[in-house]
Amino acid sequence: MGIKTAYKGYKAYDYLEKGTDLSDMELCAGEKRVPEYLIPLSEEQESRVLTLARETICISLHEHPVLFPENLQADVFEYNREGRQRCAYEALSKGYFDVVFDNMMDGTCNIMSRGGWKWDEVLHDIGMRSCDLAHQDFAIKCETIEDIYRAHREGRIAVVFVLEGASPIENEVDRLDILYGFGVRSMGITYSETNGLGSGMKEENDGGLTLFGKKCVERMNRLGMLIDCSHSGDKTTMDTIQYSKKPIVLSHVGAKGLWNSKRLVDDDILKACAAKGGLIGIEAAPHTTLTQAHPLHCVDSVMEHFEYVKDLVGIDHVSFGPDTLYGDHVGLHNAYARKLSIKAIQGEGFERVEYVRGMENPTEAGKNILRYLVKAGYSDEDIRKVAGGNALRLLKEVWVR
Numbered sequence: 001m002g003i004k005t006a007y008k009g010y011k012a013y014d015y016l017e018k019g020t021d022l023s024d025m026e027l028c029a030g031e032k033r034v035p036e037y038l039i040p041l042s043e044e045q046e047s048r049v050l051t052l053a054r055e056t057i058c059i060s061l062h063e064h065p066v067l068f069p070e071n072l073q074a075d076v077f078e079y080n081r082e083g084r085q086r087c088a089y090e091a092l093s094k095g096y097f098d099v100v101f102d103n104m105m106d107g108t109c110n111i112m113s114r115g116g117w118k119w120d121e122v123l124h125d126i127g128m129r130s131c132d133l134a135h136q137d138f139a140i141k142c143e144t145i146e147d148i149y150r151a152h153r154e155g156r157i158a159v160v161f162v163l164e165g166a167s168p169i170e171n172e173v174d175r176l177d178i179l180y181g182f183g184v185r186s187m188g189i190t191y192s193e194t195n196g197l198g199s200g201m202k203e204e205n206d207g208g209l210t211l212f213g214k215k216c217v218e219r220m221n222r223l224g225m226l227i228d229c230s231h232s233g234d235k236t237t238m239d240t241i242q243y244s245k246k247p248i249v250l251s252h253v254g255a256k257g258l259w260n261s262k263r264l265v266d267d268d269i270l271k272a273c274a275a276k277g278g279l280i281g282i283e284a285a286p287h288t289t290l291t292q293a294h295p296l297h298c299v300d301s302v303m304e305h306f307e308y309v310k311d312l313v314g315i316d317h318v319s320f321g322p323d324t325l326y327g328d329h330v331g332l333h334n335a336y337a338r339k340l341s342i343k344a345i346q347g348e349g350f351e352r353v354e355y356v357r358g359m360e361n362p363t364e365a366g367k368n369i370l371r372y373l374v375k376a377g378y379s380d381e382d383i384r385k386v387a388g389g390n391a392l393r394l395l396k397e398v399w400v401r
């Protein structure tokens, strides 16, 4: 394919000695962990996909682009305690994304604590990952719009640092500036649990955006930090959409109109987000974007959510945030079931899969997004919008440079 031409073979923390400075735990085989499933295309469609992949800026609004242990469920706690999640440079170089929003360790940031998300741990994670990025020349730590164009131009990938929830800032608005200084360019108001800013999606009572939350929204607007409400409760999300002077993102969600679970979003909220100029990224993590027609989670279920949201809010306000990783994502959910509130937000009573066929990891997800859009007969212009143009427009409006 040769789209990511700048990759020359660096693996995460190659500057360290394995077995001495860095654990030699066996990691999974990246995008080859499970058999690849590509949406079948005609020869003509194949060549259109390749042309689009070369010419289009492709942005994933939500990923965890790191390698997890081969035996994830058994080894993930030890791996995370080491505090050096390995960016999957090689696997990313085989995909189409020019930009990935990287959610760091997030809810699995248990380097020192049991509950995770602590300020010191989050800074440890950001500092460590920044150090690794500084020792290689393929991925760019993305802090500006120009970094995105540069990654596309030079066959590299731009990695945007993101936090899914604001609990690490505790009650300190100024910590937003500190996170921005360390490169964080988007943050969730809450994760699934409530914090000082607002209520999370798993809660039964949503008190909406708090006064402290409003201060944080004001500061994030001033800083040029994109606001995400993917894990917030309904009222908190609506309040944030209305209170924020800048459009917000729901970076990895699906439509409750297709599948009734707490993890998915009501039509009126999707419409309100779009009406203020915001963007909705379609989610693909296991057992989230299910549908009645495709209750076994796979790329078809994910694309049904895409079509539904597109019809609801228009092609200018929809994109993708597949929320995938390199490793056994279902095993990760099992290992962290209580901490990540998996049952409370996904619900029960559906057949489970081992992995999401066709959207298993960032490499496969990026390919199948373009393949689906080509197969479904979208115009080049519409594909450019959905693949990255809509996200780029939003970032130009929100980021300060």
Ligand SMILES: [Zn+2]
Residues within 6 Å of the ligand: 164, 230, 231, 252, 323
């Ligand atoms: Zn999430």
